[in-house]
Amino acid sequence: MPVGTQxxxxxxxxxxxxxxxxxxxxxxxxxxxxxxxMEVIRRVGGLHHFMxxxxxxxxxSGGYQxxxxxxxxEITPEGVRxxxxxxxxxxxxxxxxxxxxxxxxxxxxxxxxxxxxxYPSTRGYVLSSMSLTTKWAxxxxxxxxxxxxxxxxxxxxxxxxxxxxxxxxxLSQHPFDGFSIGxxxxxxxxxxxxxxVEATVPYLPEDRPRYMxxxxxxxxxxxxxxxxxxxxxxxxxxxxxxxxxxFTSRGPxxxxxxxxxxxxxxxxxxxxxxxCRHFTRAYLRHLFMSHEILSxxxxxxxxxxxxLSLTRNxxxxxxxxxxxxxxxxxxxxxxxTVS
Amino acid sequence: MPVGTQxxxxxxxxxxxxxxxxxxxxxxxxxxxxxxxMEVIRRVGGLHHFMxxxxxxxxxSGGYQxxxxxxxxEITPEGVRxxxxxxxxxxxxxxxxxxxxxxxxxxxxxxxxxxxxxYPSTRGYVLSSMSLTTKWAxxxxxxxxxxxxxxxxxxxxxxxxxxxxxxxxxLSQHPFDGFSIGxxxxxxxxxxxxxxVEATVPYLPEDRPRYMxxxxxxxxxxxxxxxxxxxxxxxxxxxxxxxxxxFTSRGPxxxxxxxxxxxxxxxxxxxxxxxCRHFTRAYLRHLFMSHEILSxxxxxxxxxxxxLSLTRNxxxxxxxxxxxxxxxxxxxxxxxTVS
Numbered sequence: 001m002p003v004g005t006q007x008x009x010x011x012x013x014x015x016x017x018x019x020x021x022x023x024x025x026x027x028x029x030x031x032x033x034x035x036x037x038m039e040v041i042r043r044v045g046g047l048h049h050f051m052x053x054x055x056x057x058x059x060x061s062g063g064y065q066x067x068x069x070x071x072x073x074e075i076t077p078e079g080v081r082x083x084x085x086x087x088x089x090x091x092x093x094x095x096x097x098x099x100x101x102x103x104x105x106x107x108x109x110x111x112x113x114x115x116x117x118x119y120p121s122t123r124g125y126v127l128s129s130m131s132l133t134t135k136w137a138x139x140x141x142x143x144x145x146x147x148x149x150x151x152x153x154x155x156x157x158x159x160x161x162x163x164x165x166x167x168x169x170x171l172s173q174h175p176f177d178g179f180s181i182g183x184x185x186x187x188x189x190x191x192x193x194x195x196x197v198e199a200t201v202p203y204l205p206e207d208r209p210r211y212m213x214x215x216x217x218x219x220x221x222x223x224x225x226x227x228x229x230x231x232x233x234x235x236x237x238x239x240x241x242x243x244x245x246x247f248t249s250r251g252p253x254x255x256x257x258x259x260x261x262x263x264x265x266x267x268x269x270x271x272x273x274x275x276c277r278h279f280t281r282a283y284l285r286h287l288f289m290s291h292e293i294l295s296x297x298x299x300x301x302x303x304x305x306x307x308l309s310l311t312r313n314x315x316x317x318x319x320x321x322x323x324x325x326x327x328x329x330x331x332x333x334x335x336x337t338v339s
Numbered sequence: 340m341p342v343g344t345q346x347x348x349x350x351x352x353x354x355x356x357x358x359x360x361x362x363x364x365x366x367x368x369x370x371x372x373x374x375x376x377m378e379v380i381r382r383v384g385g386l387h388h389f390m391x392x393x394x395x396x397x398x399x400s401g402g403y404q405x406x407x408x409x410x411x412x413e414i415t416p417e418g419v420r421x422x423x424x425x426x427x428x429x430x431x432x433x434x435x436x437x438x439x440x441x442x443x444x445x446x447x448x449x450x451x452x453x454x455x456x457x458y459p460s461t462r463g464y465v466l467s468s469m470s471l472t473t474k475w476a477x478x479x480x481x482x483x484x485x486x487x488x489x490x491x492x493x494x495x496x497x498x499x500x501x502x503x504x505x506x507x508x509x510l511s512q513h514p515f516d517g518f519s520i521g522x523x524x525x526x527x528x529x530x531x532x533x534x535x536v537e538a539t540v541p542y543l544p545e546d547r548p549r550y551m552x553x554x555x556x557x558x559x560x561x562x563x564x565x566x567x568x569x570x571x572x573x574x575x576x577x578x579x580x581x582x583x584x585x586f587t588s589r590g591p592x593x594x595x596x597x598x599x600x601x602x603x604x605x606x607x608x609x610x611x612x613x614x615c616r617h618f619t620r621a622y623l624r625h626l627f628m629s630h631e632i633l634s635x636x637x638x639x640x641x642x643x644x645x646x647l648s649l650t651r652n653x654x655x656x657x658x659x660x661x662x663x664x665x666x667x668x669x670x671x672x673x674x675x676t677v678s
Contacts (some may be wrong), residue, residue, distance in 0.1 A: 006629040008624070013636060015613065036600065036625040044603050044619060052617040206660060261375065264383050274354065278391040283346070286375040290345040293635050297352060 001026050001058060002304055003235050005052045006035075010238050011296040012304070020304050021275070021312070024108075029067035029101055033091075034084050038104050046106025058233070059107035060213075061098050061154075064116050071279045075115065077132065091185045095136040096143035098135055099151070109150040111180060112140035112239035117158050119187045126158035130167050132271045141174060150177035152211060158183060159192055161199035168203035178209040181229070185214050196221060201228040218247060218334070225314050237307045241299035244288045247306040251334045253281075255299070260285040273305035274298075340365050340397065341643055342574050345374070346390045349577050350635040351643070353391045359612075359643050360651070363395035363447075365572045369404035372430075373423050377443050385445025397572070398446035399552075400437050400493075403455050414454065416471065434475040435482035442485050450519060451479030453493040458526045465497035469506050480513060489516035491550060497522060498531055498537035507542035517548040520568070524553050529649075533562060540567040557586060557649055559671070561666045565655050576646045580638035583627045586645040590673045592620075594638070612644035614649055619648040 001024045002009045002017065009017055009025055014023050017025070027047060032038075044050045047057055063080065066073060070082035072090075079094035095113045102110040114133040117126055133156050144151055153171035157163035171179060181200050184193050197212065204210055211231035212224045237247070244255045248268035253260075255267075263281040275284070275298040287295035310330075317326035340349045340363045341356065348364055349358055356364070366386060371377075378538070382390045402419065405412060409421035411429075414676040418433035434452045441449040453472040456465055472495050483490055483645035492510035512517060520539050523532050536551065537575055543549055551563050552571035560571055576586070583594040587607035592599075594606075614637040640660035649669075655664035 006625070006631055007629045008631050011632040011636075013613070013633065014617070035629065036521075036621065040601050040621045040625075043601060044621065050619070050622055050625075052622075262379050262382060264379075274352070278353070280389070282375065282379045282383065283389055283391075286345070286379075286389075287347060290374065292345055292347050292351040293632055294347045294352065295349075296632050297636065325401060 001063045001231070001233050002238065002307075003233050004012050004028075004051070005031050005235075007032055007047065009300075009304075011140065011300040013295075016297075016301060017053075017304070018055075019320075020053070020301065021247075021308050022304065024058060025053060026060065027051075028062070028065060029098065029105065030062035031067070033062060033101055033107065034086055034089075038101060042104055046104070048106055052337065056108040057106070058109040059102045059105055059111065061111040061113045062093060062101070063098075063113050064214075066093070067116060069090050071320050075132075077135070079113065079136075079310050082145075095139040099140050099143040103144075103146050103149065107149060109129075109152060109178070110140075110144075111152055112137045112154060114154045114156060114182060116186065117156060119159060121158050123143045123158075123160055123163070126156070126160060126163055130158075130163060132171055134167070137171060137176075138174065141176070152176055152178040152180045154180040154182040154213075155204070157196070157200070159188055159196060161195060164196050164199040168200045172203065172205055172211060176208070178211060179204045180211045180213050182213050184212065194227065197224065197227050197229065203209045218307070219331070221307070221310060222314065222330065225311075225318075226323065226327065232311075237303035238300050241303040242296045244295070244299065246284075246299055247303055249333055255281065255285050255288050258287075267302060271302065271305065271309075273302050275302040275305075340570070340572050341577065341646075342572050343367075343390070344370050344574075346386065348639075350581065350639040355435055355613075355636075355640060356392075356538050356643070357394070359640065361394070361643065363397060364392060365397045365399065366390075366444065366446075367401070367404060368398045368437065369401035369408070370442055370445065371444065372401060373425055373428075377440060381443055385443070385660040387445055392661065395444070395447040397448040398441045398444055398450065400450040400452045401432060401440070402437075403553075405432070405558075406455060412534060414471075416474070418452065418475075434478035437566050438479050438482040438490070442483075442488065446488060448489040448491060448517070449479075449483075450491055451476045451493060453495060453521060453557060455522050455525065456495060456497050458498060460497050462497075462499055462502070463611060464564065465495070465499060465502055469497075469502060471494050473506070473509055476515075477513065480515070491515055491517040491519045491648050493519040493521040493552075494539050494543070495522045496535070496539070498527055500534060503535050504542050507539045511542065511544055515547070517550060517570075518530075518543045519550045521552050523551065533566065536563065536566050536568065557646070558670070560646070561650060561653065561669065564650075564657075571650075576642035577639050580633045580642040583634070583638065585623075585638060586642055587671055594620065594624050594627050596624075606641060607645075610641065610644065610648075612641050614641040614644075 002022050003026045005028050066080050066082045069085045072083040074081040081092045098113045113136045115129045137153050153167050153176035157167045160220050209230040212229045215232050246253045249270040261283040266276040268276050316325040341361050344367050378633045405421045408424045411422040413420040420431045437452045452475045454468045456468050476492050492515035494507050496506040548569040549602050551568045554571050585592045588609040599620040605615040607615050656662040
């Protein structure tokens with residue numbers, strides 16, 4: 001799903017997102033909690049109204065940003081204490097408070113506060129962190145006042161396959177509406193990441209969605225789907241778009257390359273997005289070199305279209321029973337890299 | 340008309356411009372000539388194709404940017420020599436070359452090379468500059484190979500009413516398709532600017548459009564219309580939008596002001612643009628404070644809508660014979676400044 005850090009998916013209007021067919025976005029609780037703050041969100045009746053997004057919103061717990069962005073972090077059994085990266089103001093978030101914030105936002109799919117363990121970590125540290133995450137997950141279920149909004153459990157367990165299995169089994173005992181696979185893509189080798197996914201998925205209930213957090217490249221999405229993952233989020237399509245890295249049916253394109261200066265073909269001749277229907281590679285390169293805001297907008301529209309088509313076509317391939325063929329065809333085409 | 344410096348009206352897609360009802364944009368010859376250069380524009384079949392704009396394009400001569408942006412400027416009777424502000428490369432533009440560039444761009448309304456005289460300037464300097472501008476205007480008419488594309492004459496004359504009259508009469512002898520009033524809004528007092536407009540307009544043919552270049556604020560547009568001007572261009576609606584200064588039916592709004600932090604009203608309750616129909620002042624302030632690209636896009640949509648409505652309603656008021664009432668009503672409302 002597209003990621004909206006500051007209550008917007010960067011560089012595109014909600015109207016453009018809707019046209020692209022996006023039906024769920026991720027918003028960052030940490031950012032919205034600090035700015036603009038909960039008072040104004042409450043006053044307008046929630047995040048859907050604030051940002052004019054009529055479809056689903058998934059919110060994270062804010063925990064990840066506390067650890068990656070804020071200062072003076074301290075974990076206690078009750079929650080996390082930190083100082084805002086914006087103004088240094090002090091805050092203390094508990095599992096219950098984090099659910100309260102997400103309910104105020106009006107989130108459709110909420111995440112409980114958890115600890116995303118770094119890589120590498122010792123088995124001892126992972127074990128004790130895992131038990132804290134379980135305790136917080138239970139407290140989150142208790143704190144929920146809106147049973148009509150989904151709450152997921154987040155599976156941790158570091159890079160220990162048996163702990164992944166244990167945590168998946170533990171959390172599956174609880175009435176979560178879905179399950180996130182957390183603590184991956186934190187610097188570990190790619191092979192180890194997939195081992196951990198494989199150690200987790202079989203122990204999650206088949207009738208509830210599995211969500212791999214913060215992943216990933218197009219090939220990661222396909223690998224995850226093949227292993228039973230249903231949901232993904234990543235800044236890559238939008239961030240790379242702003243940096244001029246575009247995903248196409250023939251592999252990635254670095255639009256600033258001089259080879260595109262006189263190239264009057266569409267970015268991706270097989271793509272039907274607004275950008276590819278109306279503009280040449282030469283124009284997209286020109287906008288990028290001129291630091292035009294429209295560059296970010298047109299590139300983002302294309303990259304989001306690419307990801308949304310990738311997953312839409314994957315769903316269809318699964319329905320038709322030929323996902324493996326679909327995946328192989330894409331890999332073969334992406335190998336003809338054009339950038 | 341909206342101004343597109345780098346082959347784009349900043350922060351908005353051509354689709355959004357079209358929805359706003361814009362039917363003519365200005366593109367800067369100087370910028371496009373230096374980057375991306377004429378070769379790619381020629382290859383895609385002109386600027387309309389390059390930027391995907393199916394409606395009218397007016398191009399300036401590039402002379403203004405040569406004087407305001409480039410280095411090593413030198414005027415000779417044959418043209419202007421300068422060094423690019425991008426890479427220092429040397430260029431020499433003649434009246435004929437400037438027409439050739441605009442014909443390659445596929446401009447619908449072309450401007451001849453002229454000298455925009457600074458303020459203040461001596462009568463002697465203005466007189467000799469004026470005669471050069473006339474010579475270049477005649478050379479431009481000679482150089483034109485596409486009579487289906489309009490070419491305007493540009494009236495100069497500094498801040499001397501009699502010279503303005505003289506130059507308007509001189510240029511009116513030639514078969515230009517319209518007339519620009521140049522060399523205004525260059526630092527002179529506002530009253531003097533209108534004196535010069537009043538000294539020019541009566542000596543221009545009634546059956547051809549008059550275009551006041553580089554102007555201006557909403558009230559300047561109304562004052563110009565009242566004095567017989569038909570066309571305007573200005574970066575103000577788009578540049579101010581990016582800086583968070585928004586035009587509304589009650590006067591300007593500086594969106595970063597803290598008073599808007601909790602303000603759940605639309606930016607302008609009387610406005611029907613996409614931005615005002617879907618977002619609150621609090622959200623627009625939040626986007627601005629968060630340096631979001633969407634801030635520039637939503638603000639630009641609103642400001643362009645404001646200017647396009649202003650002129651659309653002015654045309655209707657003129658048709659209905661009550662322009663003076665229309666102008667007074669707007670002034671009365673703008674006085675209730677809300678920013």
